[in-house]
Amino acid sequence: MNERAGIDRLARAVDEVAATLPVRARPPRRTAPRRGIRYALAASLALALALAGFLAWRARPDRTTVPSDVRVVYLRINGRDASPRVWEPRRAGAVLVAPRTASGIVGQSRSTTTLATIAVPTEGVPR
Amino acid sequence: MLDPAAREPGDELTARAVAVRDGACDGAELWAEARARLCRIALALGVPPDDVPDIVQDVLLAAHRTLPRFDPERGRFEGWLAAILVGRARNHRRGVRRRLRLLAAFGRRSSGPAPRDPAHEATEARLTLARLTAALTDVQREVVALYEIGDLTADEVARSCGMTAAGVRSIARDARRRLAALAAEEDGR
Numbered sequence: 001m002n003e004r005a006g007i008d009r010l011a012r013a014v015d016e017v018a019a020t021l022p023v024r025a026r027p028p029r030r031t032a033p034r035r036g037i038r039y040a041l042a043a044s045l046a047l048a049l050a051l052a053g054f055l056a057w058r059a060r061p062d063r064t065t066v067p068s069d070v071r072v073v074y075l076r077i078n079g080r081d082a083s084p085r086v087w088e089p090r091r092a093g094a095v096l097v098a099p100r101t102a103s104g105i106v107g108q109s110r111s112t113t114t115l116a117t118i119a120v121p122t123e124g125v126p127r
Numbered sequence: 128m129l130d131p132a133a134r135e136p137g138d139e140l141t142a143r144a145v146a147v148r149d150g151a152c153d154g155a156e157l158w159a160e161a162r163a164r165l166c167r168i169a170l171a172l173g174v175p176p177d178d179v180p181d182i183v184q185d186v187l188l189a190a191h192r193t194l195p196r197f198d199p200e201r202g203r204f205e206g207w208l209a210a211i212l213v214g215r216a217r218n219h220r221r222g223v224r225r226r227l228r229l230l231a232a233f234g235r236r237s238s239g240p241a242p243r244d245p246a247h248e249a250t251e252a253r254l255t256l257a258r259l260t261a262a263l264t265d266v267q268r269e270v271v272a273l274y275e276i277g278d279l280t281a282d283e284v285a286r287s288c289g290m291t292a293a294g295v296r297s298i299a300r301d302a303r304r305r306l307a308a309l310a311a312e313e314d315g316r
């Protein structure tokens with residue numbers, strides 16, 4: 001038995017497969033990022049994501065669109081009924097109610113109305 | 128079989144590496160030649176052909192980064208590269224085994240590599256390569272890849288794999304016999 005028959009066959013297979021491998025067009029001129037740089041990049045990315053999330057939270061819509069067919073609204077503040085003030089939109093179409101407006105309606109400071117929600121009553125709203 | 132003592136010292140690549148290290152010339156030729164040799168060794172190490180370019184590129188990047196520390200007094204450039212490649216191939220093998228264990232733990236069969244062109248996958252050379260490398264143990268595969276395919280000396284292989292030169296020769300002899308028996312068995316079918 002030829003002892004090198006298997007090795008020769010392996011070498012031939014290696015050469016044939018190696019000839020089919022894609023050749024990288026670019027030699028390794030640049031070094032890969034070092035570990036410290038990689039950590040710094042990851043930390044920067046996390047910080048940027050956190051900042052973007054905070055800005056998105058700050059810029060969340062604080063105004064509620066009231067459908068145009070609603071004529072009468074009243075407010076609930078922090079889950080409780082506000083004073084029974086009634087507000088009627090002056091013009092037709094969608095009306096935006098901002099916290100500032102809501103505070104004017106219910107006569108409370110703006111800080112307490114930031115969580116105001118618009119409740120749309122069916123009927124029987126006190127005028 | 129080539130007599131290890133009669134092998135060419137391969138100083139040409141080493142000299143070129145030293146020149147690149149010292150900034151005397153551009154490294155494009157050096158890396159191109161090194162890439163071709165590393166691809167052959169990686170294939171013989173049993174690295175899947177589709178992963179070979181990535182692993183070889185990784186080795187070249189590591190070599191490029193640490194080239195200023197290359198000392199020709201401690202061995203040839205080829206041996207230095209081969210030692211890096213063996214480490215990367217071991218990591219790759221461990222990663223594959225870990226992934227298989229994880230898949231087995233979740234009761235799923237390994238999906239293996241992504242489906243590829245069947246005609247490409249079914250080339251005879253790839254199948255032969257996979258069959259022959261699978262017949263060897265991890266240590267035999269490393270020794271065959273470096274000693275027989277990579278044409279490194281027994282001393283260089285011993286340094287890369289952490290064994291003695293006599294051990295390298297002995298393992299290479301066993302591997303040659305194993306492969307020869309496999310080849311004879313296939314021819315007999």
